[in-house]
Amino acid sequence: MPVVDQRSAPRTPRRRPAPRPAAAKGPPPRSRMHGLWPYALIAPAVGGMLYLLAYPLVRAVLISFQDFRLRQLIAGDAEFVGLRNYRTLLSDPRFWEVVRRTFLFMAINVALIMVIATLVALMVERLGRIGRTVVLSSLVLAWAMPVVAATTVFQWLFHSEFGIVNWSLTSLGFESFDRYPWFADGTAAFAILVTLIVWQSVPFAAITLYSALTTVPLELYESARLDGAGAGRVFRSVTFPMLRPIFLLVISLEVIWTFKAFVQIWVMTRGGPGDATTILPVYAVQTALSGQRYDLGSAASMVTVVLMSGVLVLYFRQMLRQEDETR
Numbered sequence: 001m002p003v004v005d006q007r008s009a010p011r012t013p014r015r016r017p018a019p020r021p022a023a024a025k026g027p028p029p030r031s032r033m034h035g036l037w038p039y040a041l042i043a044p045a046v047g048g049m050l051y052l053l054a055y056p057l058v059r060a061v062l063i064s065f066q067d068f069r070l071r072q073l074i075a076g077d078a079e080f081v082g083l084r085n086y087r088t089l090l091s092d093p094r095f096w097e098v099v100r101r102t103f104l105f106m107a108i109n110v111a112l113i114m115v116i117a118t119l120v121a122l123m124v125e126r127l128g129r130i131g132r133t134v135v136l137s138s139l140v141l142a143w144a145m146p147v148v149a150a151t152t153v154f155q156w157l158f159h160s161e162f163g164i165v166n167w168s169l170t171s172l173g174f175e176s177f178d179r180y181p182w183f184a185d186g187t188a189a190f191a192i193l194v195t196l197i198v199w200q201s202v203p204f205a206a207i208t209l210y211s212a213l214t215t216v217p218l219e220l221y222e223s224a225r226l227d228g229a230g231a232g233r234v235f236r237s238v239t240f241p242m243l244r245p246i247f248l249l250v251i252s253l254e255v256i257w258t259f260k261a262f263v264q265i266w267v268m269t270r271g272g273p274g275d276a277t278t279i280l281p282v283y284a285v286q287t288a289l290s291g292q293r294y295d296l297g298s299a300a301s302m303v304t305v306v307l308m309s310g311v312l313v314l315y316f317r318q319m320l321r322q323e324d325e326t327r
Contacts, residue, residue, distance in 0.1 A: 064298040073294065085299040094275070095283070095300070099307070102259065102279040105194070106311075109258040112198045114251060117205035122235075124210045136207065143203035151267045154196045158182040186276025189269050193277055196264055201257065205250050212246040213239070248319050252312055259308045280304040 065080050072078035089095055124135050158165050160181045169177040182188045216239060224234045240247070262281040265271060271278035271286060278286070281304060288297025 060298045060301055063295055064302050066295055068295040068298070070292045081295075085295045086303075089296055089299050089303065098275065098278055098280055098283045101275075102304075102307075105190075105261075105279050106255060106258045108194055109197050109201070109261075110251060110254045112194070113201045113205055113254050113258075114247075116198065117202050117209055117250070120202065120206040121209035121213055124206070125213050136210075139203035139207055142199065143207075145200075147200065147263045148267055150200060151196065151264050154192060155268055158192055183269055184273055186273050189273065189277050193265060193268060196268070197258060197261055200264075201254060205254065208250055209243070209246065212243045216242050244319075248316075252315070255311060255315070256308065259311070260304070280307070 063078070064085055065082060066072070066078040067081050067084075068078045120135070120139075124132050127135060157163055160166065160179050160183075163182075165182075166177050166180055169180075182192060220238045220242070221234060224238050229237065260281050261279065262285070265277050265279065265282050266285070269277045271282040280300060284297045284300035284304065287300055288294045
């Protein structure tokens with residue numbers, strides 16, 4: 001058998017392996033730390049909010065279920081008594097008188113604020129550029145005034161000896177108002193507080209409603225006027241239906257702000273004379289500080305929150321029901 005020389009034999013070329021397709025380049029995988037970075041940025045704000053808002057609320061709830069007076073405040077050995085504080089509170093006739101006065105105070109303030117703010121917003125919409133600038137600037141300045149400063153100004157306005165109100169009425173011939181003690185009369189003190197809170201609250205409501213009015217298409221007003229609708233009919237059929245959500249929002253905020261009004265009353269009258277200007281927040285502070293019954297004061301605060309939430313829930317349900325009926 002012939003021997004074949006391997007060196008002289010023809011060699012078959014080797015096939016090179018086909019190149020592998022390059023992997024598609026995409027965005028690099030996000031690291032876990034990179035995904036948590038946004039949460040780390042907002043964590044201080046969330047933690048501060050929880051500490052300033054949630055912790056006092058939880059603490060007040062706990063105190064309302066404890067026997068918490070001056071000794072417990074110092075020693076820290078308060079014991080839980082269940083619903084005893086709430087039973088004591090709800091069986092107090094003075095508490096229910098304060099609740100009635102609180103709802104009356106809230107209803108009067110919210111009604112006056114919404115009526116005056118709506119009229120001011122409609123007026124600003126019809127003013128020229130200069131008049132609109134003057135009115136809006138005045139509203140912003142009144143809104144920006146600190147609450148304590150505004151309350152002090154009203155105290156001096158109605159001062160019995162040096163107040164400009166008594167001086168003006170006396171100059172007009174009403175001699176009975178010479179050195180008239182406004183804050184010694186319960187009805188007068190109540191009316192002054194209503195005036196103060198309305199004066200402080202109208203700017204926000206008026207500016208908000210005016211901003212909403214600028215979004216209503218002018219074609220709707222023109223069509224309504226061509227159909228012979230007057231100003232009142234235009235407001236009821238065009239303006240109010242278009243701005244119903246804004247009215248709902250403003251009324252809700254005003255209910256909250258007037259229901260928990262405290263600084264104005266505490267600075268001006270401290271709830272007096274008698275209980276003529278005492279509403280639930282003032283009653284809670286009076287109970288906690290004057291009687292050193294921090295447990296009853298916390299219970300009154302919790303009842304205030306529940307009542308205010310109930311009012312808002314009922315109002316929202318009524319508004320939503322009306323919207324469903326109009327659809």
